[in-house]
Amino acid sequence: xxxxxxxxxxxFRKEGQNxxxxxxxxxxxxxxxxxRQDPGQGLRLIYYSxxxxxxxxxxxxxxxxxxREKKESFPLTVTSAQKNPTAFYLCASSTPExxxxxxxxxxxxxxxxx
Amino acid sequence: xxxxxxPPSMDCAEGRAANLPCNHSxxxxxxxxxxxxxxxxxxxxxxxxxxKNNETNEMASLIITEDRKSSTLILPHATLRDTAVYYCIxxxxxxxxxxLIFGQGTELSxxx
Numbered sequence: 001x002x003x004x005x006x007x008x009x010x011x012f013r014k015e016g017q018n019x020x021x022x023x024x025x026x027x028x029x030x031x032x033x034x035x036r037q038d039p040g041q042g043l044r045l046i047y048y049s050x051x052x053x054x055x056x057x058x059x060x061x062x063x064x065x066x067x068r069e070k071k072e073s074f075p076l077t078v079t080s081a082q083k084n085p086t087a088f089y090l091c092a093s094s095t096p097e098x099x100x101x102x103x104x105x106x107x108x109x110x111x112x113x114x
Numbered sequence: 115x116x117x118x119x120x121p122p123s124m125d126c127a128e129g130r131a132a133n134l135p136c137n138h139s140x141x142x143x144x145x146x147x148x149x150x151x152x153x154x155x156x157x158x159x160x161x162x163x164x165x166k167n168n169e170t171n172e173m174a175s176l177i178i179t180e181d182r183k184s185s186t187l188i189l190p191h192a193t194l195r196d197t198a199v200y201y202c203i204x205x206x207x208x209x210x211x212x213x214l215i216f217g218q219g220t221e222l223s224x225x226x
Contacts, residue, residue, distance in 0.1 A: 090157050100163065105160075106157060
């Protein structure tokens with residue numbers, strides 16, 4: 001089955017620790033994205049990557065880092081510099097089709113800082 | 115990307131059609147209308163999108179008015195599992211770099 005997987009589903013970390021969230025896709029999509037969602041809020045773009053070994057900052061990149069060494073994988077590291085990291089993190093991927101690019105989302109990782 | 119306006123909540127009886135409206139009066143010619151839904155604590159699920167023609171897939175139908183200023187998502191036979199927040203998004207094609215802007219959406223409650 002093609003799709004996007006994110007792991008773990010729930011993650012707890014202590015203040016001051018870095019943590020890495022996994023995102024893998026087997027849809028052969030070129031572009032991948034990380035969004036953050038806070039309770040009752042819309043999604044905010046953290047980083048996106050259009051191609052391997054290249055990525056761009058989104059609206060709220062401070063305190064986060066990413067890498068794109070393989071087409072299938074786009075891990076997100078939440079660093080200790082991120083002031084309020086507790087949130088629901090969503091990964092998405094897309095590819096051009098029918099004149100546009102539809103983004104498909106993974107199931108999300110809920111991060112809680114203790 | 116153009117702004118969208120949706121009612122905050124709607125109810126629908128199980129087995130009946132759910133018609134979710136969306137206004138996008140400032141839409142421009144190269145902008146598509148997308149619909150996603152999000153069930154509590156899950157990732158958003160893509161439903162359908164269109165440019166100016168009506169579209170149908172296995173999940174839903176999308177009706178876009180001739181002037182493109184509004185659209186309606188139709189779930190033909192709503193089930194309890196269709197209870198979710200539905201988002202209407204208007205977006206141009208940015209060659210894969212564009213973010214999706216989710217507004218407040220419509221919370222659809224399907225009742226037995």
